Amino acid sequence: MAASDVVLAYGDTYRDLHHPAVIIAGSFALVAVVLSLYLILQHLRSYTNPHEQKWIVAVLFMVPVYAAESIISLGNPRLSLVCDILRNCYEAFALYSFGSYLIACLGGERRVVELLENESRNQLAKPFLDGAEEDQQVHQKSFSNFFFRPRVIGKDLLTIEKFGLVQYMILKTFCAFLALLLEVFGVYGDGEFKWYYGYPYITVVINFSQMWALFCLVQFYNVTHERLEHIKPLAKFISFKAIVFATWWQGVGIALLCAFGVLPKEGKLQTALQDFLICIEMAIAAVAHIFVFSAESYHFLPVSEYGKVTTETTKETLTVEEGNEEKPAVLEKTETQVKAPGTRITESVQDIVLEGGQRVVEDVVLTINQAVGPMEKGVTKIQETFHLKKTDSDDDHEESELEVEKHVEQHLSENDSHPELQV
Template sequence: MASNHFSNYEGIYNIVHQPALIVAGCSVLVALVLSLFLIFQHLRSYTNPSEQKWIVAVISMVPIYATESIISLWNPRLSLACDILRNYYEAFALYSFGRYLISCLGGERKVVELLEDESEEHLEKPLLHDSDENNGTEQRSFCNFFWHPCRLGKDLLAIEKFGLVQYMILKTVCAFLAMILELFGVYGDGEFKWYYGYPYMAVVLNFSQIWALYCLVQFYNVTHERLQPIKPLAKFISFKAIVFATWWQGVGIALLCTFRVLPNDGKLQTGLQDFLICIEMAIAAVAHVFVFSAKPYNFVPVSSAHGRVTKETIEATLDIDEGGEHKPAVLKETTTQVEAPRTSVKESVQDIVVEGGQRVVKDVALTINQAIGPVEKGVTKIQKTFHKKTVVSSDDEEEESDIEIETNVTENLTAKESDDNEMV
């Protein structure tokens, strides 16, 4: 029976593989053309590096996902390597989207000022001056992150950055672990069995991703009014749709195969996931053309001394009635725009790689220090506690030894006095 089932699954896979590969290939072609053209537009009109470097990183998610998925669908033997690379870039894209929001708000310094202003507006003034310190501690507590994030002030930025970077770090670590476990044959991609490493990593990454997305949502809830010029809701929905569609879709397919709702065959499982991602990336590429358009960066303010100035004049002729006489009048409206200077693609890519890489390294180092800090404090407290106990026990031993010495001296003096009395 097992061989019949296996042959049936193999037959189904062979029948649908070629048509699915053609449809997926057409979708990938659409995704690549649209995404690469949009990226090229941003690289040519690279007038706002602080924002555009992260936009390019987010947009690159589509061609990377599409390429890896079509390769995996074409050759299932490469599915695990493609899936690992795809998942890692998902974490980096999530981090890049968070950095993009910070850049649109004017950078970290402006964000800190904004969050502190929001915090002061929502903090209630205490009735007694003596309770200022306690009130500030209560209002800045971690519980407010879930219920009143606007009260956290600059701490909200630290939590948001930590949430995004921890997901990127865990994704990288789990990617290496998956490769090592696969070499020993105990990874079990898509298998929810206790002796495989896949279910444990899925649980860890699931919680890590939920926390990262929740941090991003809370940060967006506090700053969405200041982000209105960039229409953040459309960008937020389009990005989150890709993240949720890929991750939860893969977990859902694995669960359906585990419970025998779908054929429990590795090729069918990975092939279905890759096919759906190829279709979804074509849809995402179309959405990105409108959501992350490069048109806002094609022009700079008129006060800028750089760029080519273009003027457009619109004329309209009107007849004015003055004392029964019709006199023609000409109205002119002139609009002036300063076209942004074109930059070379090489310079733009260099700025994205160098400046963006340095920013990532700084945030990763900061996150690791934030994670290690509480551990070091805990170890220090434990060491101090043991040290105090050791000092107290040594003091007690010294006191006991002193008491024993005094007791022995007293006993000796008593015995000596009794001997003297007997002799008398």
């Protein structure tokens, strides 16, 4: 069979399978969206712990975003790249939100810093109790400890974890829009592992960034998982990590199969297969989230922390007949009310958008400053080095000029003392 016949056969297969695939994927996407929005609504109606639930809602919203963009891309392949960019951007934000959720469950950043510092002191005290002599400060700041003994680096673990998540959020967004720009100029080559296309280079950068972000999250989880037992962190961690890994490596795997000729490249089959599988996977993830991120634990308001108790006492005077006499009586009635802050949906959404957005911006700015700071110090050090070298060279030049002047003056003085040598 000629190559043209194979291409036509693949094209006919894609056209025959496209319509039923859209119907099947649309059904799964609808289930995913409905279940996820229902669970999100439950959290918004029982918005009793804003510090945790704002990040839960952000993580849960990942499923309807993925499902909606995938079915749109499957139905209209011309929008596949735009949908993929939006999906990638929200994936990066969802990973950041999951890390922020773990920090909120531990009591906030200040409480996490105290926890990590206590863990560090306990770990570093063991060698000294055993009689070993070590430099505690050097031992604590060793970069290798982040890989092998993350408990000993203290509050620096929180800094590294936040930096890892935010750098992925920044790089993922930047690479997504860079891919759109390269596609406009026709040099992106979606799914093409060729050196003159931008796809393989962007894939390598995103892959490294994602692996580093997830590794930072794993290290943070390994140190704090005992303090997170009340939220059953393993199930949450696996369910979220499965979505991130499944969608990313699934796309890379399909691209590799197409590159090696196992799957055909024609007819947008690669992108369509990825979108079809994501729709099915999001329905499964939505069902899992109902059990993993349930809102039942937030239905009851902790009065001592989040509620305001008010009492109201009312008195009424009544007349009681005793025999032939009427005597006044006083009836007291006391009502106790618990006021729950931010339990209305409008207030919940406002808190998520404003407070959550402000937190994201602050962390992004902090991460950029942390990345730029060492570069500025390096540039400053280089400038100081050049300045010192230039100063030394100027001093040497001035000294040489002084020596020349002294030599000339000495020569003139010798000529003055021997006039017979002058012409």
